Amino acid sequence: MPSICVCKNIRRSENKEERGKNKEQRGKNKEERGNLTSHILISYLNTKKMKAVVISQFGGPEVLKIEERPRPVVHPQEVLVNVRAAGVNRPDVFQRKGNYPAPKDSVADIPGLEIAGVIEAIGSDVTAWKIGDEVCALVSGGGYASYVAVHEDMCLPIPMGMRLEEAASLPETVYTVWDNVFRRGLLKRGENFLVHGGAGGIGSTAIQLAKIFGATVYTTVSSEEKSTYCRRLGADYIVNYNNEDFAEQWKGIGIDVVLDSIGGAYFDKNISLLADDGRLVYINAMQGGKVELNIFKMMQKRLSITGSTLRVRDLHFKKQLTKDIREKLWPVMGREFKTAIFKRFSFQDASEAHRIMESGDFCGKLILVF
Ligand SMILES: NC(=O)c1ccc[n+]([C@@H]2O[C@H](COP(=O)([O-])OP(=O)(O)OC[C@H]3O[C@@H](n4cnc5c(N)ncnc54)[C@H](OP(=O)(O)O)[C@@H]3O)[C@@H](O)[C@H]2O)c1
DSSP states (O other): OHHHHHHHHHHHHHHHHHHHHHHHHHHHHHHHHHHHHHHHHHHHHHHSEEEEEEEOSSSSGGGEEEEEEEOOOOOTTEEEEEEEEEEEOHHHHHHHHTSSOOOTTSOSSOOOSEEEEEEEEEOTTOOSOOTTOEEEEEOSSOOSBSEEEEEGGGEEEOOTTOOHHHHTTSHHHHHHHIIIIIIISOOOTTOEEEEESTTSHHHHHHHHHHHHTTOEEEEEESSHHHHHHHHHHTOSEEEETTTSOHHHHTTTTOEEEEEESOOTTHHHHHHHHEEEEEEEEESOOTTOSOOOOOHHHHHHHTOEEEEOOSTTSOHHHHHHHHHHHHHHTGGGBTTTBOOOEEEEEEGGGHHHHHHHHHHTOOOSEEEEEO
């Protein structure tokens, strides 16, 4: 008897184990069917077309052409965004001219570094978002298109009270300023901050964020109109560089952090304006990257000189930055921070948007709508 019991028990446990295995198998089948369904859906969506603004060859604004392209492939951790608006940035102009190639993992001939839109499909491993969610995102290229695939951790919700096209104007400048002014430049409450080109996209964001976080803001512009614009954004001291020398004007004040994209002759002036322990941060050098540094000045004031480019950073870095921005910055977006859209263009008029950007005859941001 005992042996039968043992046998039964074994059989029971074998049956239980089998039932468990069957259940596990059914679960796997269901999961596979789920994956297959989303795979079929994604494959189907990938066969569909999208509209894109394409750099047909390097050159002037006229080289931007509208083309039909296959929609991007959506990987398991990506979402497919139906783009409603894309921001235009100075680096897009450099890319169009052939001076700023897209990183390897990004589409080479469709510019565009920031978008906002509605999620139309999700990859099989996406957990953070669902179809229909509205998001904005930093992308490493391909933003001038009616669809982009974005890693789920790179998407941000639309800030409270903002329209999609306003949200599309945020990522490129917000990421750049947050990383360079606050993480590298370590700008703190009560410090003096100088940003050159205050009326541009980067400048508009830098002025506002520095004010929100309690700094005194200095900026340079080329006209009275741009000066008025910067004052409205909150800049405390403004120099029209066509009329005055900013280095003379602000001599002896002691600037704690400078954000510069001009380079050239501005380098020495920035060095002379910096306070003890000042930080000089470069995000471009439009007037030249080769400068002369007096090492003794740097030592005497204990200066830090740094800089960075955002686009080439890897996904891991960008995901961390997105998390940081969502936690520390997103709560003030749409409340204290106001978007500064100068003009909206249909994506079909992307060439015109680039012409205006190159003329410099605008304040704030230019936006393409789809
Ligand atoms: N490193 C990165 O990761 C990164 C990311 C984004 C952008 N960027 C760079 O940041 C810069 C600004 O980009 P953006 O999109 O804001 O361009 P933008 O909107 O065209 O703004 C550039 C501004 O610079 C001003 N400017 C030109 N020459 C000047 C000078 N000599 N002194 C003072 N201001 C001057 C222009 O206005 P005025 O008419 O007043 O001169 C304009 O407002 C670009 O060089 C871009 O490549 C770098």
